[in-house]
Amino acid sequence: MPYEVYSGMAEEDLKALIAYLRTLKPVRKETPPLKTWIPFYRSLFANLWLKFFGRFSNPPAKAPIGGIKRGRYLVERVSLCGDCHTPRNFLGVPNRSLYLAGTKVGPLGDEISNITPDKGTGIGQWSQEEIADLILTGIKPNLDNVQGLMEEVIEGASRGYKNMTREDALAIAEYLKTVQPIVNKIN
Amino acid sequence: MNHLLGKRTLFVAVILVAGCLVFIGALAPDTVVLRRKLMESNNSAVAEAINKAIKERNFPEIQVRVNAVMENMDKVLDYFPSGSLSENSRAMPEIWKKWDEFSKNPSRVKKAAQELADAAKAGDEETVKVRFKALGEACKNCHSSFRAPKPKKEEEFR
Numbered sequence: 001m002p003y004e005v006y007s008g009m010a011e012e013d014l015k016a017l018i019a020y021l022r023t024l025k026p027v028r029k030e031t032p033p034l035k036t037w038i039p040f041y042r043s044l045f046a047n048l049w050l051k052f053f054g055r056f057s058n059p060p061a062k063a064p065i066g067g068i069k070r071g072r073y074l075v076e077r078v079s080l081c082g083d084c085h086t087p088r089n090f091l092g093v094p095n096r097s098l099y100l101a102g103t104k105v106g107p108l109g110d111e112i113s114n115i116t117p118d119k120g121t122g123i124g125q126w127s128q129e130e131i132a133d134l135i136l137t138g139i140k141p142n143l144d145n146v147q148g149l150m151e152e153v154i155e156g157a158s159r160g161y162k163n164m165t166r167e168d169a170l171a172i173a174e175y176l177k178t179v180q181p182i183v184n185k186i187n
Numbered sequence: 188m189n190h191l192l193g194k195r196t197l198f199v200a201v202i203l204v205a206g207c208l209v210f211i212g213a214l215a216p217d218t219v220v221l222r223r224k225l226m227e228s229n230n231s232a233v234a235e236a237i238n239k240a241i242k243e244r245n246f247p248e249i250q251v252r253v254n255a256v257m258e259n260m261d262k263v264l265d266y267f268p269s270g271s272l273s274e275n276s277r278a279m280p281e282i283w284k285k286w287d288e289f290s291k292n293p294s295r296v297k298k299a300a301q302e303l304a305d306a307a308k309a310g311d312e313e314t315v316k317v318r319f320k321a322l323g324e325a326c327k328n329c330h331s332s333f334r335a336p337k338p339k340k341e342e343e344f345r
Contacts, residue, residue, distance in 0.1 A: 110339060137320070137324070142238070143326050144231055144326070147335075151336070
Protein backbone atom coordinates (compact mmCIF):
# COMPACT_ATOMS: atom_id res chain seq x y z
CA MET A 1 0.00 0.00 0.00
CA PRO A 2 1.75 3.19 -1.15
CA TYR A 3 0.18 5.26 1.61
CA GLU A 4 3.03 7.76 1.73
CA VAL A 5 2.04 9.01 -1.73
CA TYR A 6 -1.28 10.20 -0.29
CA SER A 7 0.74 12.77 1.63
CA GLY A 8 0.29 14.91 -1.49
CA MET A 9 -3.49 14.85 -1.30
CA ALA A 10 -5.28 18.09 -0.47
CA GLU A 11 -6.58 18.15 3.09
CA GLU A 12 -10.21 18.50 2.01
CA ASP A 13 -9.90 15.37 -0.16
CA LEU A 14 -8.14 13.46 2.59
CA LYS A 15 -10.92 14.36 5.03
CA ALA A 16 -13.55 13.32 2.48
CA LEU A 17 -11.77 9.98 2.00
CA ILE A 18 -11.67 9.36 5.74
CA ALA A 19 -15.31 10.39 6.09
CA TYR A 20 -16.26 7.89 3.39
CA LEU A 21 -14.25 5.07 5.00
CA ARG A 22 -16.11 5.71 8.24
CA THR A 23 -19.45 5.10 6.52
CA LEU A 24 -18.47 1.53 5.62
CA LYS A 25 -19.93 -1.38 7.53
CA PRO A 26 -17.42 -3.05 9.84
CA VAL A 27 -16.36 -6.49 8.60
CA ARG A 28 -14.58 -9.03 10.81
CA LYS A 29 -11.83 -10.59 8.70
CA GLU A 30 -8.37 -11.73 9.64
CA THR A 31 -5.54 -9.91 7.90
CA PRO A 32 -3.42 -12.58 6.25
CA PRO A 33 0.16 -12.75 7.52
CA LEU A 34 2.73 -10.87 5.47
CA LYS A 35 4.58 -13.09 3.02
CA THR A 36 8.10 -11.82 2.44
CA TRP A 37 11.61 -13.22 2.36
CA ILE A 38 12.98 -9.98 3.80
CA PRO A 39 13.86 -10.21 7.52
CA PHE A 40 12.57 -7.53 9.91
CA TYR A 41 10.35 -6.24 7.09
CA ARG A 42 7.93 -4.12 9.12
CA SER A 43 10.23 -3.11 11.95
CA LEU A 44 13.25 -2.15 9.87
CA PHE A 45 13.09 -2.61 6.11
CA ALA A 46 9.79 -0.78 5.47
CA ASN A 47 10.98 2.24 7.47
CA LEU A 48 14.32 2.35 5.67
CA TRP A 49 12.59 1.96 2.33
CA LEU A 50 10.28 4.87 3.08
CA LYS A 51 13.22 6.99 4.24
CA PHE A 52 15.19 6.43 1.06
CA PHE A 53 12.54 5.87 -1.59
CA GLY A 54 9.24 7.09 -0.14
CA ARG A 55 7.46 9.58 -2.38
CA PHE A 56 6.33 12.13 0.15
CA SER A 57 5.14 15.49 -1.11
CA ASN A 58 3.57 18.65 0.22
CA PRO A 59 -0.19 18.80 -0.26
CA PRO A 60 -1.64 21.76 -2.11
CA ALA A 61 -3.73 24.16 -0.03
CA LYS A 62 -6.64 23.38 -2.34
CA ALA A 63 -7.01 20.63 -4.96
CA PRO A 64 -6.84 22.06 -8.49
CA ILE A 65 -10.34 22.34 -9.90
CA GLY A 66 -9.86 21.61 -13.59
CA GLY A 67 -7.69 21.07 -16.64
CA ILE A 68 -4.21 19.59 -16.81
CA LYS A 69 -3.35 20.60 -13.23
CA ARG A 70 -6.41 18.75 -11.94
CA GLY A 71 -5.53 15.75 -14.12
CA ARG A 72 -1.97 15.64 -12.84
CA TYR A 73 -3.16 15.94 -9.24
CA LEU A 74 -5.59 13.04 -9.72
CA VAL A 75 -3.04 10.86 -11.53
CA GLU A 76 -0.16 11.46 -9.13
CA ARG A 77 -1.78 12.02 -5.75
CA VAL A 78 -5.24 10.48 -5.73
CA SER A 79 -5.66 7.67 -8.27
CA LEU A 80 -1.94 6.84 -8.19
CA CYS A 81 -1.94 5.64 -11.82
CA GLY A 82 1.84 5.48 -11.83
CA ASP A 83 1.85 3.02 -8.98
CA CYS A 84 0.78 0.23 -11.32
CA HIS A 85 1.64 1.71 -14.71
CA THR A 86 5.31 2.44 -13.92
CA PRO A 87 7.72 -0.50 -13.75
CA ARG A 88 9.78 -1.02 -10.59
CA ASN A 89 13.25 -2.28 -9.88
CA PHE A 90 14.02 -5.27 -7.64
CA LEU A 91 13.63 -3.06 -4.55
CA GLY A 92 10.18 -1.96 -5.62
CA VAL A 93 11.29 1.56 -6.52
CA PRO A 94 9.41 3.00 -9.52
CA ASN A 95 11.61 3.64 -12.55
CA ARG A 96 10.87 7.30 -13.26
CA SER A 97 12.48 7.10 -16.70
CA LEU A 98 9.60 4.77 -17.66
CA TYR A 99 6.89 6.83 -15.95
CA LEU A 100 3.47 5.41 -16.95
CA ALA A 101 5.07 3.27 -19.68
CA GLY A 102 3.60 0.00 -18.34
CA THR A 103 5.17 -3.29 -17.39
CA LYS A 104 4.83 -6.92 -18.40
CA VAL A 105 4.80 -7.99 -14.75
CA GLY A 106 2.96 -5.52 -12.58
CA PRO A 107 1.16 -5.77 -9.24
CA LEU A 108 -0.24 -9.27 -8.63
CA GLY A 109 1.41 -10.42 -11.85
CA ASP A 110 -0.89 -8.47 -14.15
CA GLU A 111 0.35 -7.13 -17.46
CA ILE A 112 0.02 -3.34 -17.21
CA SER A 113 -0.46 -1.17 -20.30
CA ASN A 114 1.67 1.71 -21.49
CA ILE A 115 -0.48 4.82 -20.99
CA THR A 116 1.99 7.39 -22.26
CA PRO A 117 0.98 9.16 -25.48
CA ASP A 118 3.33 7.08 -27.64
CA LYS A 119 1.41 6.37 -30.83
CA GLY A 120 2.78 2.88 -31.44
CA THR A 121 2.91 1.30 -28.00
CA GLY A 122 0.92 3.66 -25.79
CA ILE A 123 -2.38 5.49 -26.07
CA GLY A 124 -1.22 8.22 -28.43
CA GLN A 125 -3.88 7.34 -30.99
CA TRP A 126 -6.69 7.67 -28.47
CA SER A 127 -8.71 10.86 -28.12
CA GLN A 128 -9.26 12.42 -24.71
CA GLU A 129 -12.90 11.30 -24.92
CA GLU A 130 -11.79 7.71 -25.51
CA ILE A 131 -9.41 7.78 -22.55
CA ALA A 132 -12.20 9.15 -20.36
CA ASP A 133 -14.55 6.42 -21.63
CA LEU A 134 -12.03 3.75 -20.62
CA ILE A 135 -11.64 5.22 -17.14
CA LEU A 136 -15.42 5.35 -16.65
CA THR A 137 -16.51 2.12 -18.39
CA GLY A 138 -13.44 -0.05 -18.96
CA ILE A 139 -14.19 -0.15 -22.68
CA LYS A 140 -11.37 0.54 -25.15
CA PRO A 141 -11.83 2.29 -28.51
CA ASN A 142 -11.85 -1.14 -30.23
CA LEU A 143 -14.76 -2.15 -27.94
CA ASP A 144 -12.63 -4.68 -26.09
CA ASN A 145 -12.72 -4.20 -22.33
CA VAL A 146 -10.07 -4.18 -19.65
CA GLN A 147 -9.91 -7.05 -17.19
CA GLY A 148 -7.85 -7.88 -14.12
CA LEU A 149 -6.73 -5.11 -11.77
CA MET A 150 -7.89 -2.24 -13.98
CA GLU A 151 -11.37 -3.71 -14.14
CA GLU A 152 -11.35 -3.97 -10.36
CA VAL A 153 -10.45 -0.33 -9.82
CA ILE A 154 -13.04 0.79 -12.36
CA GLU A 155 -15.86 -1.32 -10.98
CA GLY A 156 -14.77 -1.22 -7.31
CA ALA A 157 -16.34 -3.24 -4.53
CA SER A 158 -19.11 -0.68 -4.33
CA ARG A 159 -17.71 2.45 -5.95
CA GLY A 160 -14.80 2.80 -8.34
CA TYR A 161 -13.46 4.92 -11.17
CA LYS A 162 -16.82 4.37 -12.88
CA ASN A 163 -18.26 6.80 -10.32
CA MET A 164 -15.76 9.53 -11.16
CA THR A 165 -17.22 12.65 -12.79
CA ARG A 166 -16.69 12.86 -16.54
CA GLU A 167 -14.92 16.20 -15.95
CA ASP A 168 -12.33 14.47 -13.74
CA ALA A 169 -11.89 11.60 -16.22
CA LEU A 170 -11.34 14.16 -18.99
CA ALA A 171 -8.86 16.08 -16.81
CA ILE A 172 -6.88 12.84 -16.36
CA ALA A 173 -7.03 12.25 -20.12
CA GLU A 174 -5.84 15.79 -20.78
CA TYR A 175 -2.89 15.34 -18.45
CA LEU A 176 -1.97 11.91 -19.84
CA LYS A 177 -1.72 13.52 -23.27
CA THR A 178 1.00 15.83 -21.92
CA VAL A 179 3.36 13.28 -20.37
CA GLN A 180 6.52 12.15 -22.14
CA PRO A 181 5.68 9.56 -24.84
CA ILE A 182 7.74 6.42 -24.20
CA VAL A 183 8.19 3.51 -26.58
CA ASN A 184 7.54 0.40 -24.48
CA LYS A 185 5.62 -2.44 -26.09
CA ILE A 186 3.66 -4.41 -23.51
CA ASN A 187 0.91 -6.31 -25.35
CA MET B 188 -27.18 -65.38 -30.32
CA ASN B 189 -29.19 -62.19 -29.81
CA HIS B 190 -27.36 -61.68 -26.58
CA LEU B 191 -23.98 -61.82 -28.43
CA LEU B 192 -25.28 -59.44 -31.13
CA GLY B 193 -26.34 -57.00 -28.47
CA LYS B 194 -22.90 -57.06 -26.88
CA ARG B 195 -21.21 -56.51 -30.27
CA THR B 196 -23.51 -53.59 -31.05
CA LEU B 197 -22.77 -52.06 -27.70
CA PHE B 198 -19.02 -52.59 -28.24
CA VAL B 199 -19.14 -50.94 -31.71
CA ALA B 200 -21.20 -48.07 -30.29
CA VAL B 201 -18.68 -47.51 -27.50
CA ILE B 202 -15.81 -47.51 -30.03
CA LEU B 203 -17.69 -45.06 -32.28
CA VAL B 204 -18.45 -42.69 -29.40
CA ALA B 205 -14.84 -42.87 -28.18
CA GLY B 206 -13.63 -42.22 -31.72
CA CYS B 207 -15.92 -39.21 -32.03
CA LEU B 208 -14.67 -37.83 -28.72
CA VAL B 209 -11.05 -38.23 -29.85
CA PHE B 210 -11.97 -36.59 -33.17
CA ILE B 211 -13.65 -33.67 -31.39
CA GLY B 212 -10.62 -33.41 -29.09
CA ALA B 213 -8.33 -33.25 -32.11
CA LEU B 214 -10.50 -30.53 -33.62
CA ALA B 215 -10.60 -28.41 -30.45
CA PRO B 216 -7.29 -26.54 -30.95
CA ASP B 217 -8.35 -25.52 -34.48
CA THR B 218 -11.65 -24.31 -33.13
CA VAL B 219 -9.82 -22.21 -30.57
CA VAL B 220 -7.60 -20.68 -33.24
CA LEU B 221 -10.60 -19.87 -35.42
CA ARG B 222 -12.47 -18.45 -32.45
CA ARG B 223 -9.58 -16.18 -31.51
CA LYS B 224 -9.36 -15.03 -35.10
CA LEU B 225 -13.07 -14.26 -35.12
CA MET B 226 -12.91 -12.29 -31.86
CA GLU B 227 -9.60 -10.48 -32.33
CA SER B 228 -9.08 -10.00 -36.05
CA ASN B 229 -12.69 -9.66 -37.04
CA ASN B 230 -14.58 -8.09 -34.18
CA SER B 231 -11.85 -5.89 -32.64
CA ALA B 232 -10.48 -4.84 -36.01
CA VAL B 233 -13.98 -4.14 -37.29
CA ALA B 234 -14.77 -2.11 -34.15
CA GLU B 235 -11.64 -0.03 -34.76
CA ALA B 236 -12.76 0.54 -38.34
CA ILE B 237 -16.23 1.59 -37.14
CA ASN B 238 -14.64 4.00 -34.66
CA LYS B 239 -12.53 5.49 -37.44
CA ALA B 240 -15.58 5.80 -39.71
CA ILE B 241 -17.49 7.56 -36.90
CA LYS B 242 -14.69 10.13 -36.57
CA GLU B 243 -14.77 10.64 -40.33
CA ARG B 244 -18.60 10.78 -40.33
CA ASN B 245 -18.54 8.04 -42.97
CA PHE B 246 -22.02 6.62 -42.33
CA PRO B 247 -22.14 4.13 -45.26
CA GLU B 248 -18.83 2.63 -44.05
CA ILE B 249 -20.26 2.29 -40.53
CA GLN B 250 -23.24 0.34 -41.91
CA VAL B 251 -21.00 -2.02 -43.90
CA ARG B 252 -18.75 -2.69 -40.92
CA VAL B 253 -21.65 -3.15 -38.50
CA ASN B 254 -23.16 -5.70 -40.89
CA ALA B 255 -19.91 -7.68 -40.57
CA VAL B 256 -20.29 -7.68 -36.77
CA MET B 257 -23.88 -8.93 -37.12
CA GLU B 258 -22.78 -11.72 -39.48
CA ASN B 259 -20.12 -12.74 -36.96
CA MET B 260 -22.71 -12.85 -34.22
CA ASP B 261 -24.84 -15.24 -36.32
CA LYS B 262 -22.06 -17.81 -36.32
CA VAL B 263 -20.10 -17.11 -33.12
CA LEU B 264 -21.79 -19.83 -31.04
CA ASP B 265 -20.54 -22.45 -33.51
CA TYR B 266 -17.02 -21.58 -32.38
CA PHE B 267 -17.76 -22.67 -28.83
CA PRO B 268 -18.24 -26.44 -29.12
CA SER B 269 -18.66 -28.14 -25.79
CA GLY B 270 -15.49 -28.10 -23.70
CA SER B 271 -13.30 -26.31 -26.25
CA LEU B 272 -10.95 -25.09 -23.56
CA SER B 273 -7.28 -24.51 -24.23
CA GLU B 274 -4.31 -22.82 -22.60
CA ASN B 275 -4.38 -20.52 -25.63
CA SER B 276 -7.91 -19.45 -24.90
CA ARG B 277 -9.38 -17.26 -22.19
CA ALA B 278 -12.81 -18.84 -22.59
CA MET B 279 -14.10 -19.82 -19.16
CA PRO B 280 -15.73 -23.17 -18.29
CA GLU B 281 -18.78 -21.14 -17.21
CA ILE B 282 -19.63 -20.82 -20.91
CA TRP B 283 -20.74 -24.45 -20.99
CA LYS B 284 -21.98 -24.55 -17.42
CA LYS B 285 -24.29 -21.60 -18.13
CA TRP B 286 -24.85 -22.19 -21.83
CA ASP B 287 -28.43 -20.83 -21.75
CA GLU B 288 -27.18 -17.53 -20.35
CA PHE B 289 -24.08 -17.41 -22.55
CA SER B 290 -25.94 -18.20 -25.75
CA LYS B 291 -28.18 -15.15 -25.34
CA ASN B 292 -25.22 -12.78 -25.69
CA PRO B 293 -24.72 -12.85 -29.48
CA SER B 294 -28.32 -11.79 -30.06
CA ARG B 295 -27.84 -8.93 -27.57
CA VAL B 296 -24.73 -7.79 -29.40
CA LYS B 297 -26.54 -8.16 -32.72
CA LYS B 298 -29.44 -6.03 -31.45
CA ALA B 299 -27.04 -3.30 -30.31
CA ALA B 300 -25.27 -3.50 -33.68
CA GLN B 301 -28.56 -3.23 -35.55
CA GLU B 302 -29.45 -0.10 -33.57
CA LEU B 303 -26.06 1.38 -34.45
CA ALA B 304 -26.63 0.53 -38.13
CA ASP B 305 -30.05 2.21 -38.00
CA ALA B 306 -28.55 5.39 -36.52
CA ALA B 307 -25.82 5.36 -39.20
CA LYS B 308 -28.44 4.92 -41.90
CA ALA B 309 -30.29 7.95 -40.51
CA GLY B 310 -27.02 9.92 -40.50
CA ASP B 311 -27.54 10.83 -36.86
CA GLU B 312 -24.00 11.43 -35.57
CA GLU B 313 -24.83 11.89 -31.88
CA THR B 314 -27.00 8.77 -31.76
CA VAL B 315 -24.30 6.84 -33.63
CA LYS B 316 -21.79 7.75 -30.90
CA VAL B 317 -24.19 6.73 -28.13
CA ARG B 318 -25.02 3.43 -29.83
CA PHE B 319 -21.39 2.64 -30.52
CA LYS B 320 -20.81 2.84 -26.77
CA ALA B 321 -23.89 0.67 -26.19
CA LEU B 322 -22.41 -1.92 -28.56
CA GLY B 323 -19.24 -1.85 -26.43
CA GLU B 324 -21.32 -2.45 -23.31
CA ALA B 325 -22.96 -5.46 -24.98
CA CYS B 326 -19.51 -6.91 -25.79
CA LYS B 327 -18.29 -6.18 -22.25
CA ASN B 328 -21.27 -7.92 -20.61
CA CYS B 329 -20.25 -11.19 -22.21
CA HIS B 330 -16.47 -10.73 -21.76
CA SER B 331 -16.79 -9.86 -18.06
CA SER B 332 -18.74 -13.02 -17.28
CA PHE B 333 -17.25 -15.55 -19.66
CA ARG B 334 -13.69 -14.47 -20.56
CA ALA B 335 -10.92 -14.86 -18.01
CA PRO B 336 -8.42 -12.04 -17.45
CA LYS B 337 -5.02 -12.50 -19.06
CA PRO B 338 -2.93 -15.06 -17.16
CA LYS B 339 -0.81 -13.58 -14.40
CA LYS B 340 2.95 -13.78 -14.36
CA GLU B 341 5.17 -14.13 -11.33
CA GLU B 342 4.98 -10.89 -9.42
CA GLU B 343 8.00 -8.69 -9.04
CA PHE B 344 8.91 -7.28 -5.65
CA ARG B 345 6.00 -5.40 -4.17
